[in-house]
Amino acid sequence: MASKVDVQVEVKSPADKFWxxxxxxxxxxxxxxxxxxxxIEIAEGDGKSPGTIRIVKYAEGVPxxxxxxEKVEVADDANKLVSYSVIDGEMVNLYKTFKPTLQVIPNGDGSLVNWSLEFEKVNxxxxxPDLILETAAETFKDLDEYLLKN
Known part of the structure; x- marks a missing residue:
């Protein structure tokens, strides 16, 4: 049975810049x-449109x-929303379904980043996926910090 978790992160970067x-x-x-x-390499497609397939190679030490x-399922620039499914790699050994969705919503001068994950464990x-949720939230905070400096 599929489950869903989500996290919301408030960032200072404007929505257009963060998106x-x-x-x-x-x-x-x-x-x-x-x-x-x-x-991160593009295996198929243009890197941004639905149907695009990306291969993400993680650094040593990433748990x-x-x-x-990953296969991009939805890419909606007007609503600043992207969704993809993990179709190969270690995650498919743990999860039958692993589908993150990210949306950036304007919030005053900054933004709200909504990240949700639909998943179904193999057993x-x-x-x-608590560690994955925490890592996503930290990544958004770190990206915000980077964008504010650059």
């Missing part, structure tokens, strides 16, 4: 977060995963 960074994550994240991402293959022994 732009999310949309440029293929190039930006390995540069800004070298301790998390070794590389649980060395790589994941009861698989831990809840």
């Amino acid at each position: 732009g960074a999310i949309r440029d994550s293929t190039d930006l994240f390995p540069k800004v977060f070298p301790s998390q991402y070794k590389s 649980l995963v060395t790589f994941s293959k 009861a022994e698989v831990p809840e």
